[in-house]
Amino acid sequence: MRPLSKDLRERVVAAVGAGESCRSVAARFDVAASTVVKWSQRYRATGSVAPGKVGGHRKPVLEAHRAFIRERIDQTPHLTLHKLKDELAIRGIVVSHNAVWTFLRREGLSFKKNTVRS
Template sequence: MVRPISNDLRKRAVSAVAKGESCRSVAERFGVAVSSVVKWSQRYRATGSVTPGKMGGHRKPVLDPHRAFIVERITERPHLTLHGLKAELAARGVKVSHNAVWLFLRREGLRFKKNTVRPRTGSRRRLS
């Protein structure tokens, strides 16, 4: 992600626009995009500041409050599919995507296998 342009440059550009210079000439003089000068001017008029807004951040997972329910459902019905679990969550009013359920299970380390006790099937070698 690109760093925001310094507040000093933003202030100089906004003050030049406030003095009557056009956004295009200010953008050309400071070497920035015209849209940036326009947005900085709009932000200054609205808030009185040219500081940039917050960039990025961390989103709290939607399924964290429902962890107990998910664990209970998987232990009760180990053959439950991801789509089935998604449907049960939707019945409780939690609208999530198939991928969100999968990522939650993977992040929490919850296994979602039907037959964890049985050995894998495959071709056996003949010992001759």
């Protein structure tokens, strides 16, 4: 979903600034009253109605632990994803199952998915 236009945001904030209630402005411009409140708060705080950054990229949490993870997989080829996650937790690195899986996939490393199946 894309942010609504800057022009619309400016007209909404101007109407509120002119003394109109947030609810009536919301009805007139066909936006939610909470949107009018948030845009007005953003304008008062920053002087701009421009939308904040959407999305972005985070540096992988496990990047700093690459050597340890590679070493553990080399030492124990049958290591499961859950056991690796548990070993990281013992070291004080608490991450989700998905974070470990994503890291391994990005690194091109494989892991045993199920200890019951050989």
